[in-house]
Amino acid sequence: MTGRRPWTALLAEQRPAEETPRAGSAQQPAQLARRVAQLGRVRAAAVATGAVGLRLFLGYEVRRARRDAAPLLDVTVLRHPGVPAGLLACCVVMGCYAGFLFVLTLRLQDGLGFTALAAGLAVLPYASGFALCGLAVARLPERARAVLPVAGPPVLAAIVVALAGLAAAGWPWPAGSVLLVAGGAAHAAAFSPLVTRLTGVVPAGAAAALSAAVSTGTLLAAVLGVTLVGGLHLALSAAGQHGRALTLPPALLTAVLLLAGSVAARRATRPAPDTRPVPARPEVVGSRP
Secondary structure (H helix, E strand, O other), X not given: OOOOOHHHHHEOOOOOHHHOOOOOOOOHHHHHHHHHHHHHHHHHHHHHHHHHHHHHHHHHHHHHHHOOOOOOOOXXXXXXXXXXXXXXXXXXXXXXXXXXXXXXXXXHHHHOOEOHHHHHHHOHHHHHHHHHHXXXXXXXXXXXXXXXXXXXXXXXXXXXXXXXXXXXXXXXXHHHHHHHHHHHHHHHHHHHHHHHHHHHHOOHHHHHHHHHHHHHHHHHHHHHHHHHHHHHHHHHHHOOOOOHHHHHHHHHHHHHHHHHXXXXXXXXXXXXXXXXXXXXXXXXXXXXX
């Protein structure tokens, strides 16, 4: 280890794992395909069961809200203008974040030979970018904060695709770290101002219900993001894909979802139309000679 840079001691040999010879490689593809098929059926059953359970739970909570029985998740907060689209945008951003970082850490460990500690340190700049941008957003003028939820997801989408290209054959630490800091900042720009705006839309008494909806929705979105984006990565890996053929499809799926989230954020931040009646102009008596 003499003469090596300190951080390289955390890395294993950075040789793609798919190039490592393994015993029984002739039988492995068929066994892996059967295993993936079994997991696919289990996953489909789990998703269907979860969807039914979620529908029953939401119906129960709606009935409790109608009886003023203090529901755990008050979904009536979604009746306020802009809240459904804003909540959808928040969930898309968090789901894409969870899914792509799951894929990236898998790629760093399984494909490029990083240790678990090194893979965790590699994505640490993302959290730094998120924290720094989150602190800076509060100091921006209102007009700039209103643009960020719409502009953040497309920027994050471009960074995700660029990171997938970097991780296809190697991981240059300086470029990867810079992109991750920018990605975390774009994530914070898309998420934090939108949550603040939604909090200002609902009445003060509904702020807790909105917070619960955001927390629950983003948690479910993170699970779905890992399932969709991570499932695509694992399916491509099981099919023997390597390099860009393995890293780009999950990144492109993430980018498409983020663009859809930008559209939802645009709808949420659109000013509500003024539905107040226009007062009639008073008739001036004797205005003519």
